[in-house]
Amino acid sequence: MKKTKEGEIPNIDGEILNIEEEILNIDGTDYRTRLSRKFRNRTPFIPADPFLLTSIIPGTILDILVKPGQQVKKGEPLIILEAMKMQNMLKSPAGGTIKMIAVGKGEKVGKGTVLLRMEQSQRSPS
Amino acid sequence: MPVAGIAALSTRFTMAFGNKIRDFHEKREKLLRGGSKQTVEKQKAMGKLTARERINRLLDKDSFTEYDLFVKHAVHDFDMGDTSLPGDGVITGTGTVDGSPVAVYAQDFTVAGGSLGLMHSRKITKIMDYALQMRMPLIGINDSGGARIQEGVNSLAGYGEIFFRNTMLSGVVPQISVILGPCAGGAVYSPALTDFVFVVDNVSKMFITGPEVIKAVLGEEIAMEDLGGARVHSEISGNAHFFDEDEEECFARIRKLLAFIPGNNSEKARVLKAEEPLADHGIDSIVPDDPTLPYDVRDVIKAVVDSSGFFEIMENFAGSIVIGFGRIEGRTAGFVANQPLEMAGVLDVDSSDKAARFIRFCDAFNIPVITFVDVPGYLPGADQEHAGLIRHGAKILYSYSEATVPKITVILRKAYGGGYIAMGSRHLRADFVFAWPAAEIAVMGPEGAANIIFRKEIMSSGDPEEMRRQKIREYRKKFANPYVAASEGYIDAVIEPSETRKYLVHALRVTENKEIQLPPKKHGLPPF
Numbered sequence: 001m002k003k004t005k006e007g008e009i010p011n012i013d014g015e016i017l018n019i020e021e022e023i024l025n026i027d028g029t030d031y032r033t034r035l036s037r038k039f040r041n042r043t044p045f046i047p048a049d050p051f052l053l054t055s056i057i058p059g060t061i062l063d064i065l066v067k068p069g070q071q072v073k074k075g076e077p078l079i080i081l082e083a084m085k086m087q088n089m090l091k092s093p094a095g096g097t098i099k100m101i102a103v104g105k106g107e108k109v110g111k112g113t114v115l116l117r118m119e120q121s122q123r124s125p126s
Numbered sequence: 127m128p129v130a131g132i133a134a135l136s137t138r139f140t141m142a143f144g145n146k147i148r149d150f151h152e153k154r155e156k157l158l159r160g161g162s163k164q165t166v167e168k169q170k171a172m173g174k175l176t177a178r179e180r181i182n183r184l185l186d187k188d189s190f191t192e193y194d195l196f197v198k199h200a201v202h203d204f205d206m207g208d209t210s211l212p213g214d215g216v217i218t219g220t221g222t223v224d225g226s227p228v229a230v231y232a233q234d235f236t237v238a239g240g241s242l243g244l245m246h247s248r249k250i251t252k253i254m255d256y257a258l259q260m261r262m263p264l265i266g267i268n269d270s271g272g273a274r275i276q277e278g279v280n281s282l283a284g285y286g287e288i289f290f291r292n293t294m295l296s297g298v299v300p301q302i303s304v305i306l307g308p309c310a311g312g313a314v315y316s317p318a319l320t321d322f323v324f325v326v327d328n329v330s331k332m333f334i335t336g337p338e339v340i341k342a343v344l345g346e347e348i349a350m351e352d353l354g355g356a357r358v359h360s361e362i363s364g365n366a367h368f369f370d371e372d373e374e375e376c377f378a379r380i381r382k383l384l385a386f387i388p389g390n391n392s393e394k395a396r397v398l399k400a401e402e403p404l405a406d407h408g409i410d411s412i413v414p415d416d417p418t419l420p421y422d423v424r425d426v427i428k429a430v431v432d433s434s435g436f437f438e439i440m441e442n443f444a445g446s447i448v449i450g451f452g453r454i455e456g457r458t459a460g461f462v463a464n465q466p467l468e469m470a471g472v473l474d475v476d477s478s479d480k481a482a483r484f485i486r487f488c489d490a491f492n493i494p495v496i497t498f499v500d501v502p503g504y505l506p507g508a509d510q511e512h513a514g515l516i517r518h519g520a521k522i523l524y525s526y527s528e529a530t531v532p533k534i535t536v537i538l539r540k541a542y543g544g545g546y547i548a549m550g551s552r553h554l555r556a557d558f559v560f561a562w563p564a565a566e567i568a569v570m571g572p573e574g575a576a577n578i579i580f581r582k583e584i585m586s587s588g589d590p591e592e593m594r595r596q597k598i599r600e601y602r603k604k605f606a607n608p609y610v611a612a613s614e615g616y617i618d619a620v621i622e623p624s625e626t627r628k629y630l631v632h633a634l635r636v637t638e639n640k641e642i643q644l645p646p647k648k649h650g651l652p653p654f
Binding site for chain 1: 343344345346361362417418419420445446466467468469470471472476502503505506507508509512542543570571572573574577
């Protein structure tokens with residue numbers, strides 16, 4: 001192998017492959033390698049928050065069926081979101097109290113927009 | 127007067143015949159021109175070749191024989207009855223590449239945007255039927271605005287008939303799709319069903335739903351090129367196998383590919399003159415001893431193949447595995463190799479799909495599979511697990527196990543855990559397994575293994591770090607070598623790197639007439 005500076009690897013055709021100092025750990029071993037763009041851009045996992053309601057699809061808020069402070073059971077209808085000409089009934093992911101409503105009637109929302117936040121009730125009805 | 131009568135008749139006949147010939151020439155010239163002058167100029171302005179130029183670039187000179195030039199479109203509604211659509215927007219025929227027959231069709235964007243109507247589809251399906259019956263490769267050049275809306279359900283029927291035939295031809299003759307323009311909506315499923323998809327920068331556009339629909343439905347703005355351009359499909363989606371800067375390079379590459387593969391599944395690829403690898407490819411100094419250091423595994427492949435010629439497939443997708451064709455003693459072999467240079471050579475969702483599909487192509491077309499192993503294991507991550515790494519990873523196991531072509535495996539360095547099993551191991555019925563002296567065939571890397579096996583000793587030691595290092599050394603010495611596996615007969619021989627080609631040559635000669643039968647079944651159920 002041709003002598004090269006640290007971090008440079010010549011291939012058979014004499015081109016120098018620039019290996020940036022990147023490390024990938026597999027089963028406890030650090031490997032020096034090149035990380036792919038896909039790997040860098042991967043979406044980190046975020047655990048689902050049962051007290052947070054977000055829009056599953058972009059659309060328009062057709063109706064809001066609850067008020068802040070109201071106690072709701074799991075599965076109770078909260079918001080009607082119109083998207084792709086369909087009315088989607090968004091139901092409560094858990095039993096609790098409505099803490100805050102982040103959107104208004106007629107508002108257009110993107111995918112993943114926070115619609116409302118809940119909190120655990122002192123005396124949960126569910 | 128019989129003599130004069132005949133003379134008069136013969137003069138009349140000659141004149142009429144002459145008229146017919148003239149008429150025929152006029153008709154043909156008109157049809158051969160394709161679309162209007164303006165549409166042809168527009169095609170050129172976009173940097174695209176015309177359909178006829180494309181066929182000429184692909185085939186041997188003067189070898190193209192066209193069918194169905196005089197076919198007329200089937201639109202009777204919307205006042206289109208009198209519209210002339212030369213060839214109904216597609217050119218079909220047969221020709222040769224390096225003297226071997228191929229069937230080809232090229233959609234003509236200059237005629238009604240290359241839109242697919244009933245007769246257009248019938249021309250294509252006819253040539254597909256010929257390809258199947260005459261057992262020759264099919265090459266489809268796609269450049270079409272999509273379904274011809276005026277022809278309604280007949281247009282959909284046309285696509286369906288093409289998809290059905292793509293499936294029937296699959297594994298019988300090689301099918302190649304060349305995307306040289308838009309290929310959108312349902313139309314993309316024909317290329318998707320074929321074996322190799324070629325794309326060209328700034329020319330190819332493939333998607334199921336376009337940017338307008340995505341914006342209308344989801345509110346997301348994305349440019350056509352970012353959604354379904356040539357780079358996207360060759361780097362991110364994995365829908366394309368070959369990326370080129372321009373059409374000339376693309377056609378040269380298709381011809382190169384065809385030289386490596388047989389014309390159908392009952393033949394073997396053409397045998398060329400045997401050549402030695404180029405002399406300066408010293409194989410002994412490519413792979414660093416330390417299993418955590420990278421190198422380019424393509425160098426190992428180039429060090430064993432004739433004239434160091436390696437034809438890589440899916441160069442820009444899932445780089446942690448390398449696939450492609452090379453020749454040994456003039457005969458084509460398919461190479462599958464972990465690439466420590468990219469992502470440490472791990473198996474992940476994409477690299478599993480890439481390798482599995484390639485192995486199945488080789489198996490279908492009688493091409494031996496040579497596997498170079500240097501694998502640390504599978505890529506950890508919630509994204510990988512959620513994307514179905516189990517199901518995708520299983521495809522490699524399935525493809526190797528099912529393949530009945532000669533399977534030869536060389537373990538270059540590390541072969542840990544599930545990766546060892548998956549990469550063409552003896553257990554999946556490799557015909558030959560060789561290992562280099564630095565090979566580490568073990569259930570996992572020494573670091574991980576020592577941490578688990580000697581956890582108690584390490585934890586209770588006065589100097590845990592020193593104890594850990596000592597245990598790793600011990601484990602490496604005892605298990606991270608090829609001799610444990612060799613003592614069980616899981617590998618056939620430990621060989622020096624410089625002997626690799628010699629052993630491959632031997633293995634390929636020995637397995638040349640290999641014949642084994644799978645258990646009778648309608649078809650297996652690979653984990654798609």
